[in-house]
Amino acid sequence: MEPLSADEIRRSIVNSSKSQVKALTLPIGYAELPWESLDFLGWRDPKAPNRGYLVVRREGGVTGVAVSTQSTGAARRFAGLCDLCNTAHHVSDIALFVARRAGKAGREGNTVGTYICADLACSLYIRGLKELDVPQGDTATPEVRAERLATRLETFVQRVLN
Template sequence: MRTLDAAQIRASFTNVSLRERKAVAIPDLDAVAWDDIDYLGWRDPKMPLVGYVVTIVDDEPIGFLMRQAEQTPLRRTQCVWCADVTLPNEVVMFSTKRAGAAGRRGDTVGTYVCAQFECNRNARSTPRTAYLGFDVEAARQSRIAAFRATVERFARDVGATS
């Protein structure tokens, strides 16, 4: 992902009001390893059920506010984005308003995502060797590509203004 500054991040949010956009708590951008992520995701320190995601789609940053469901899943759930089968962290249901008129009508999209947005790390972890001759690096790159496509598809779905 390319490096973004606070102004670019704030301007990228598609499903928030102007007031909400100004109130977004931006994380420490100097601590972000931009080359190792496909999206920037963080939780709001003042609102524990709110998270933010910014990714690049068609060379433009797209950001959206996500709200965690208050009830946690009854069973361990796999993250839809990184699809990590080892379940190294908690996965929760997030919902987000669609952009534009659809969002103003209350249309939302939901998905199961790593609770603290650990997907970038999980998708890049080295998979276990499945069989003799298994190409671990090819499997890792394939998982990263699938992860990128899933996040981009979700961002496009949120940004669809119909």
């Protein structure tokens, strides 16, 4: 992914009010992000940990989606699967993220949700740049996994937009 400016990120958010976008806190270490290893920019807001953001380059520009989740609670011994990157994690490391739909549907309270890596670091997991605690069954190459991630992420973004 090519680096994004703070203004590009803020302008990209499609499902939040202007005041919510203004209050958005960029990820810790924003200036040192490993952009070349990211398929999308995903982070939990350091000032509002139940809030997160997914920002992705798509045809026609950049689209950002604000998502929210609840605290995951105590660690459990079961495994869960991220719907975006298909990486297995302990259940407490997977979270249900919900996004208000864009436009009129969102103003009416309609949402979409999916299970995602709780730290929103899917790109780093599929490339082996972040350690996993659960054995993985997927033997596809990082490039293939990145293509699959891009497809699933596009599907989620489309659900927010439509």
